[in-house]
Amino acid sequence: MCTRIGILLAATAIWIASWTPSHADSTAQPQAMTAPAAVEFLRDYCVDCHDGEGGEAGLDLGSLEKAEQIPLAIQKWNRVADRIADQQMPPIDSDAPSLDQRNAMVDWIRGTIHTAVCDDGVTPGGPMLRRLNRTEYANTVRDLLGIQLNAGHGLPSDGAGGEGFDNAAETLFISPIHAEKYLDAARAALTHAMSDPSDRKSILVSTPSANTSPRDAAEKVIAKFLPRAFRRPVSEQERGQYVDLFEQVYVEDPSFDLAIKFTLEAAMVSPKFLFLWEQPHDEPEPILVSDHELASRLSYFLWASMPDEELMRLADQGKLRDETVLADQIKRMLRSRMDDRGHRRNAKVRAFARSFVEQWLGTRALGREFQPNEAVVGKLNSELLGGMKYEPVFFMEDLLAENRSLLNWIDSDFTYANTSLARHYGVDGTFREQPKYIELPADSHRGGVLGMGAVLAVSSYSHRTSPVLRGKWIMETLLGTAPPPPPPDVPDLEEVVAEDGEKLSLRQRLERHRADPTCASCHSVMDPLGFGLENYDVLGRWRTEVDGMEIDVSGTLPDGTTFAGVAGLKDQLMQRKDAFIRHFTRKMLGYALARQLTNEDQCVVEAISEKVVEDDYRAQTLVLEIVKSVPFQYKSGQEFPSNQDHNDGK
Incomplete structure (x- = not known):
C-alpha cells in the first residue's frame, strides 16, 4: 500500500512543477546540467538497475558517455525523461535526487533531443490524403452549389484524432454507410440547388438551344463545375470521362436536366471531391505543395471549406505563395464585418472558429453529452444555450478579425452575449437573440475564458460544480499539462457531516477527501485551481454562498503561492502566459495540419510561439506563421530519413 501511494505521489511531481513559474520567468535560475553531470546522475541513481544487456526492462543507461548518443535513440530517451520527470525513476525506496536535480536532468535530456531534431531541419508530413469531415463536407457543398442547406446533416459523426480534432487524417476513413449517405446527400443538395433559379443559373452555365447541342452544353457545365469540385485544374481526359457519362445517360433518357444532374452527382461522390488529395512524388527530398494544394490547405484551415474564386485565381497565376500576397489573403479570409449593432458577419470564419474552439475548449458537449440537471439549476432555454455556446466562438472570431492579443483568452475587457446570456450574467443593455460585442466594466466577473458560462458548465457535474474537474480542465486545456489518471479504487466524494452533525461545505468535504494520501497527490494541485472558480455555479452564474455557507475561493498552489478567486487565478495564468x-x-x-504532431513539429511550435510573443501575442501572427511553416508549405517524398526516431510523435 505504501509503495502504491508513493508512486501516486511521485507521478504528480512534474505535473505539480508545471505550476511553479518557469525558469525563464524566475529571478533565481537553477544551474543548467552539463553532459558530465548528466552521466554522473545516471551512475548515481539509475545504473544499479539499468546497466548492460541485462538491465531491467532491457534498458541500458550505463553506456551513456556523451550527449551525441541521445539522438541515436530518441524514443528511448524520451521515455527515460518521462520516467525521471514523474518520479517513477529512481524507485521510491532508493536514493533519490533533489527536485532541482531531477528537473535539470529532464531539461538536459529534452533539450539535447530538441537541439538534435531541430538543427537537422524539419521534415514535413507526406502528401495530404484524407476525407472531408462532416463539417467540411457540408461547407464545401454549400459553397460549391451556393445553397444554404446542411448537406452533411445525415452523415455519421467524426471522432477526434491527432491533436484532439475531428479533421485528423488518421480517423477519417470511409465506411459502407458513408458511400450510401454521400449519394443521398449529393442528390438532395443538387435537387435543392436546381429548384432555385439563381443557384440553377450559376450551375447550368449552358443549356441546349438552337446553336448548342446537349453535348456541347454539358461540356461547358462540366468544364466549370469539375475544377471547383476537385479544387484544382482538371485534365481534358477527366472532363471527357464525365461528358461520356452524360451522353450515356442522355441516350437512355433524353432529358438534359436528368443527365447533367446525374453527371454532377457522380462528380460529388468521386474521391476527388470527397478527399483532400495531393499529388505524391517519388524523390526523397521534401518539395513545396502546388499552388492549388496550398489554396486547399489554406481554405480548409481557415474556412473548413473549399477555396473561393480569388484563391483559385491566385493559384492559377502562381502568385499565392508570394509572402505579401499570402499575408493579404489571410487578412481577407479572416475579415469579419461588425455591423452597427455589434453583430459579426462572416459565416466562413465562424465555421473555423466554431470547429476549433468547441473542440479545444470541450464546449461542443454542452446540450449534448452535458445536460444540466434541471431540478438543481433550472431549465436551460434554447436562447441561453445558444448564447453560451456561441460566446467563445464569436470571441475567437473577434480575436482573428481584429488581430487582437491571444492573451484575451486569459483575461479581456469584452465578450459577446445575446439577450438571455446578458441577463444570465447581469449585464445591462439592449440585446437580441444573436450575440453581440459588449464592453465589460472594470469590476466585471467576466472577461476571458474562465468567465464563460459554457466552459464553466462542461467543467462541472450536471448537478453541482466540481473544483476537481475545473482544475483539471485548466491544466489540460489552457496549459497542456494533463494530470496522471486516478487510481482504479479511488473513493467517491460522499456527503460528509461533521461530528456535531453540521453539514460540511464542498470545500471541507474535498479537504477530508484528500486527507487520504492516495487522493492528496492529485487533489493538492487540482482543487486550489477549481476553488478559484467556485463563485460560478454549474451554469456560470455568479454566487457568493452555497446552502447558506459563504464560499471560500482562496487557493494555495504547490509552490506556496496563494491567490483568491477568479481574478487571482487569472493573474497566475498571466504569469504563465508563454x-x-x-x-x-x-x-x-495540429488543427491546421490535420494530423498528430511529431517531435520535429515541436520545433515548429517553439519557433512560431517565439514569433507570436515578439508580436505582442497577435492572433493573425499565429495564423500567418503557421501558414508559412515548413510542415504547412511542404510535403515529403516517398523515402524517409533513416533515423525514424525523429518522427516518433510523442
Missing part, C-alpha cells in the same frame, strides 16, 4: 501560448500554438498547428 506556456499558454505554446500550448495554444500546438493545438492550432
Whole structure:
C-alpha cells in the first residue's frame, strides 16, 4: 500500500512543477546540467538497475558517455525523461535526487533531443490524403452549389484524432454507410440547388438551344463545375470521362436536366471531391505543395471549406505563395464585418472558429453529452444555450478579425452575449437573440475564458460544480499539462457531516477527501485551481454562498503561492502566459495540419510561439506563421530519413 501511494505521489511531481513559474520567468535560475553531470546522475541513481544487456526492462543507461548518443535513440530517451520527470525513476525506496536535480536532468535530456531534431531541419508530413469531415463536407457543398442547406446533416459523426480534432487524417476513413449517405446527400443538395433559379443559373452555365447541342452544353457545365469540385485544374481526359457519362445517360433518357444532374452527382461522390488529395512524388527530398494544394490547405484551415474564386485565381497565376500576397489573403479570409449593432458577419470564419474552439475548449458537449440537471439549476432555454455556446466562438472570431492579443483568452475587457446570456450574467443593455460585442466594466466577473458560462458548465457535474474537474480542465486545456489518471479504487466524494452533525461545505468535504494520501497527490494541485472558480455555479452564474455557507475561493498552489478567486487565478495564468501560448500554438498547428504532431513539429511550435510573443501575442501572427511553416508549405517524398526516431510523435 505504501509503495502504491508513493508512486501516486511521485507521478504528480512534474505535473505539480508545471505550476511553479518557469525558469525563464524566475529571478533565481537553477544551474543548467552539463553532459558530465548528466552521466554522473545516471551512475548515481539509475545504473544499479539499468546497466548492460541485462538491465531491467532491457534498458541500458550505463553506456551513456556523451550527449551525441541521445539522438541515436530518441524514443528511448524520451521515455527515460518521462520516467525521471514523474518520479517513477529512481524507485521510491532508493536514493533519490533533489527536485532541482531531477528537473535539470529532464531539461538536459529534452533539450539535447530538441537541439538534435531541430538543427537537422524539419521534415514535413507526406502528401495530404484524407476525407472531408462532416463539417467540411457540408461547407464545401454549400459553397460549391451556393445553397444554404446542411448537406452533411445525415452523415455519421467524426471522432477526434491527432491533436484532439475531428479533421485528423488518421480517423477519417470511409465506411459502407458513408458511400450510401454521400449519394443521398449529393442528390438532395443538387435537387435543392436546381429548384432555385439563381443557384440553377450559376450551375447550368449552358443549356441546349438552337446553336448548342446537349453535348456541347454539358461540356461547358462540366468544364466549370469539375475544377471547383476537385479544387484544382482538371485534365481534358477527366472532363471527357464525365461528358461520356452524360451522353450515356442522355441516350437512355433524353432529358438534359436528368443527365447533367446525374453527371454532377457522380462528380460529388468521386474521391476527388470527397478527399483532400495531393499529388505524391517519388524523390526523397521534401518539395513545396502546388499552388492549388496550398489554396486547399489554406481554405480548409481557415474556412473548413473549399477555396473561393480569388484563391483559385491566385493559384492559377502562381502568385499565392508570394509572402505579401499570402499575408493579404489571410487578412481577407479572416475579415469579419461588425455591423452597427455589434453583430459579426462572416459565416466562413465562424465555421473555423466554431470547429476549433468547441473542440479545444470541450464546449461542443454542452446540450449534448452535458445536460444540466434541471431540478438543481433550472431549465436551460434554447436562447441561453445558444448564447453560451456561441460566446467563445464569436470571441475567437473577434480575436482573428481584429488581430487582437491571444492573451484575451486569459483575461479581456469584452465578450459577446445575446439577450438571455446578458441577463444570465447581469449585464445591462439592449440585446437580441444573436450575440453581440459588449464592453465589460472594470469590476466585471467576466472577461476571458474562465468567465464563460459554457466552459464553466462542461467543467462541472450536471448537478453541482466540481473544483476537481475545473482544475483539471485548466491544466489540460489552457496549459497542456494533463494530470496522471486516478487510481482504479479511488473513493467517491460522499456527503460528509461533521461530528456535531453540521453539514460540511464542498470545500471541507474535498479537504477530508484528500486527507487520504492516495487522493492528496492529485487533489493538492487540482482543487486550489477549481476553488478559484467556485463563485460560478454549474451554469456560470455568479454566487457568493452555497446552502447558506459563504464560499471560500482562496487557493494555495504547490509552490506556496496563494491567490483568491477568479481574478487571482487569472493573474497566475498571466504569469504563465508563454506556456499558454505554446500550448495554444500546438493545438492550432495540429488543427491546421490535420494530423498528430511529431517531435520535429515541436520545433515548429517553439519557433512560431517565439514569433507570436515578439508580436505582442497577435492572433493573425499565429495564423500567418503557421501558414508559412515548413510542415504547412511542404510535403515529403516517398523515402524517409533513416533515423525514424525523429518522427516518433510523442
